[in-house]
Amino acid sequence: MRELDLVPADGSTTTCSATQHRDLFATARVSLGALGVITAVTLQCVPLHALRDLDPAGAAGADPGISRLASRLGGSRDVTDLARRVSASPRSVGRRQGEYAVPRDTLVDALRELGCRVDSHGDGVSFSFGVRFAAADDIWLSPAHERDVVHIAFHQYHRTPHERWFQVCEDVLGAAGGRPHRGRTHRLDAVELAPRSPRFQDVTVLRARLDPSGMFADPAWTASSARPAPSDERAGPSPANTRSLRHHVGPRTPDRGAEPEAEPEGTLLSGSRAAVTVGSRRRPLARSFAGLLTGPVCMPGR
Incomplete structure (x- = not known):
């Protein structure tokens, strides 16, 4: 932009x-x-350009922990196509979605903890996690402000109760230093968001002026209670x-x-x-x- x-x-x-x-x-x-x-x-x-989606397990220099997890999640893959087609999936089923951006060095531990929680979660989980990497930026309210991050998205079928599973995911990813994606479902208000956003006070001053x-x-x-969850x-x-x-x-x-x-x-x-x-x-x-x-x-x- x-x-x-x-x-x-x-x-x-x-x-x-x-x-x-x-x-x-x-x-x-x-x-x-x-x-x-x-x-x-x-x-x-x-x-317009092409991208190659290569299984990290076979990529030279890939982090071993991330490679093993990626291989278990997606299996072997080597695809080259137009950028908009690589690693894209259709959204034909209604869902609710939350997402947190965690520091890159916490990815493996966070995914392992979430994997353990899936087994013990009573409501069932409808979708796999979404994982994408983002470089640090200078945008004040960005989850990637001044740090390289991994976005971990969690979903639930829109007709299935989602509150308990989303609370589990927010607890795990919040403990890993995660910041919520503000355009998706999360339960944090100003009191909880402020310490996670280094420029939160600066934004508050700017908002008061505008x-x-x-x-x-x-x-x-x-400083009110949790925000209502958006519809699917x-x-x-x-x-x-x-x-x-x-x-x-x-x-x-x-x-x-x-x-x-x-x-x-x-x-x-x-x-x-x-x-x-x-x-x-x-x-x-x-x-x-x-x-x-x-x-x-x-x-x-x-």
């Missing part, structure tokens, strides 16, 4: 980038509506969350009677119709969901 236009509570429009209103740009890129409405975005595109009346406030910025990804937002979504990207009225088309992970999934500038062309703003779903959930504890 190179530039964005933000409309805060007073209705004005501010254009920010790495060279103008830098603090605002550092926050707004992962603000999820906390600062105001993002009305336009300029994205830097890259040429939104003194609390128009865009939600439990992530108050496929069905769209629940009525309780519609106002919050509108503050993020504008009105959206999903057709709940229609079966949505499955879209591969790692691509841009259609959101509402805010504008995006790509070069000289304007496109609908879209939400990005990423993560890899691979192999069985249960892993040996050794």
